[in-house]
Amino acid sequence: MSATVMQSPAQLPLAGIRVLDFSNLLPGPLASLLLAEAGAEIIKIERAGTGDEMRGYPPAWGGASGNFALLNRGKTSLCADLKDEGDRAHIRELARSADVLIEQFRPGVMARLGLDHETLRADNPRLVYCSITGYGQTGERALKAGHDLNYLAETGILGLTRSHDGAPVLPQVLAADIGAGAYPAVINILLALQQRAHSGRGCHIDVAMCDNLFTFAYWGLSAGLAGGRWPRPGGELTTGGSPRYGIYRTSDGEYLAAAPIEDRFWRIFCDGIGLAEADRDDRADPASTIRKVAERIGTRTAAEWRERFASVDACVSVVESLQHAFSDPAFAGRGLFDRLVSARGFAMPALPVPVAGCLREASRERPFPGLDPARRRGQWSPSREPASRPYDLGGMRILVTGASDDIGQAAARLCASLGAQLVLVDRNPVPALLDALRADGRDHRFLACDVDSPGDIERLCGSLGEVDVAVLNPVVLPARGSGSWRADDDFDPALHDATRATALLARRLIGAMKERGRGRLVLVGAEASLHAMVRCLSRSSTPQVPVNAVAVRSIAAASTLYAGDEPAPDGTPAPRFAHPDAIAWPIAFLCSPGASLVRETVLPVDDGACLR
Missing domain, CATH: 3.40.50.10540 (Crotonobetainyl-coa:carnitine coa-transferase; domain 1)
Structure with a gap:
């Protein structure tokens, strides 16, 4: 049922x-x-x-x-x-x-x-x-x-199935x-x-x-590509070259489709049609076995074979008319034509x-x-806003670190365009970005922060009381540093300095959010580093708040992403990194209210997402 x-x-x-x-x-x-x-x-x-x-x-x-x-x-x-x-x-x-x-x-x-x-x-x-x-x-x-x-003709598929006179069969579908x-x-x-x-x-x-039709010929392609033996019309398993996959005429001029490919079905099928044991070796002489199977099936009507195999599981079907199939209770009962x-x-x-x-x-x-x-x-209207927006950040307050970086700026612009009010955090002022964002009339703010300064870290944590989501873009962190707030930790000593620093800052932010009873954290960074950080945070004794991550595979440690064909400043070829805009969208999703129930999830952004 x-x-x-x-x-x-x-x-x-x-x-x-x-x-x-x-x-x-x-x-x-x-x-x-x-x-x-x-x-x-x-x-x-x-x-x-x-x-x-x-x-x-x-x-x-x-x-x-x-x-x-x-x-x-x-x-x-x-x-x-x-x-x-x-x-x-x-x-x-x-x-x-x-x-x-x-x-x-x-x-x-x-x-x-x-x-x-x-x-x-x-x-x-x-x-x-x-x-x-x-x-x-x-x-x-x-x-x-x-x-x-x-x-069908040009891809070789039409030539795989031929009539008895050798002519290709005209497909009816x-x-x-x-x-x-x-x-x-x-x-x-x-x-x-x-x-x-x-x-x-x-x-x-x-x-x-x-292009897509070649998938339909996978059986023949496998024989030609892997075995070096290209299929012959009527000579392969699925084209009439085997008694285990064929169409046989019944005594009343109807047809039976038999596909007992597997040995267990072949035995049941041979028993069902009464084929002698001596005639069942289809591999030694397939053509002879096909003739003997055809002789046996030609002794009964289609109705008799339908009844015979109704309770026998042998992959055998009567070739029905479309009208019969339409009225078949087996299909009608599934509501296909309701x-x-x-x-x-x-x-x-x-x-x-x-x-x-x-x-x-x-x-x-x-x-x-x-x-x-x-x-x-003149009588038709688009009747809706252009390019529907998938995420509504209206009324949300979002803190974005690394605001001078390409990723930080892309995330800030997108989140603001979706209705969010922003707190931008960076060691360097971003007046041009701030002025552009304030054109929407919302009170976006900037917070100067040197993450090697314990005082600045305290101010950063204190600002979390007024935000719903904090986006931690690790480019705000130097690759190495000796800030006193990083002196001791219980993380894996094998972690890279930048990964360790980001995880430590993330734990400080999580603790501040927990104290205030609100907030979510979104991490951005290289995939391997993020997985390591998420593991560290999940093992940490720090009380947890929802932590999500956007993983950019092969992201550079530096703040600049070379998305075009220009070489890097040192002359090395340009890596194919994801474009900042491609990274901003999953960040916006994880900032949205709908993502608040998602915990410790990493959304990958492939190198292939690079936008010209």
Whole structure:
């Protein structure tokens, strides 16, 4: 017995995510349908006058196309003439408020329209931009036209399965459009949204259906790459070369699909069809065994074999019609066809999409968008703030050490832009940063602090009574020092001086927060050092408050991060460090109220997060 927990749209995981979908036909619309089912708002941009080509595809249903209705449930449509500057300007305005954009044009089309990723990210750097094509954005075939069948043919997949006369079999499912187009697009969009939550930056996703199809041929690729024996049509396990994986004709002209690959299933299967022991050695002469299995299966009808194997676990199925499968209680009982798509008084079961039962929204019936020629740029509004903010720091008071450092400045600017009031701490004044921050009207302050001075440390700890979160950026500390407040400690003597100093200061700050009954600490630094510090603090007798950390892999001990291609001052090649902006976003997350229940968590920022 299973239960499906229905959620309202506002509770779904992608609620609040806005998607602009410029695609038509199948790959892009299916991708945006999957996002819509998870709660995203989909604005479908259609060609003025005619709309999506799929609107004209049979079968007709409810005065519209059944194909279009199934793919566009729960979306909103906006007509636009992309050759009209006024419409393009309005689309650019919409893109400022979008989280995701999906397009399916040939490479270069969106650039000519001024709607490419490079152009749009100038106004919305958080935009996740997904391009779906057959051959990708680069390469000698990038501009070539193609459809599902072409992609299957060119990647060698179509040639793997042949009919008895040797001709490739025409597939009856759109494997490239769905499995190599729509699904990879959704997976990568979700990954990009997750990455954006840490980096604050969107990206351009290049989904090439041909590229992704090679995964479908992994069995043949493994034989060719590892064994040096490239697969022959009809000669491999999964292409008809083994009796353990094949389709056999029954006595009434139907077919049985048998896949007893494992030895235990093979024995049960052979017993079930009554194959003699002497005929079961499929490895010595596979072709002979295939003929003998076919002879046995040809002695009974499909119904008889269905009944015979209904209670026998041998990986055997009757090849059913789509109509039969639709009415099969085994599928209907899982609620696959319970939800409806509706229009003009008509309703039919919606396309069952792979969204887990616990994520299915409560509304069983949702319409697909009609094509309203009147809905143009003058009758559509972005209706929300551009580039939605994931963290609200309004009303929070945050102390940031190392305010003269790139990381400290990036964190300060971001936290202030999200509503926080700041106390900036550094040994050097930062008047330019302070003036820039005070432009928002909040009373941001500066506290001069030399961490080798016991008096300054006391003043720093005393300031914690007025803050909610303290961000300890270790560049405020010299690599070595002999401040009297560091004289004795119970930490691992093998710790690097800078790590020891940071851990000691962190313990002092934790103690001060505990005395005042409030506060959280966010550590920033190299991954290895942070893990060592967190271990030290967790073993410390100092009463604990929530301690989180942002780990920058391979971060420099110095305060300057060389994120470009310029060499370091000593002439050594520039290391690929994470950009300060990429580090600031996880800092802001750990400062947010929602992170207050997270204890001793380290969020990594990879070198690969480097932003140009």
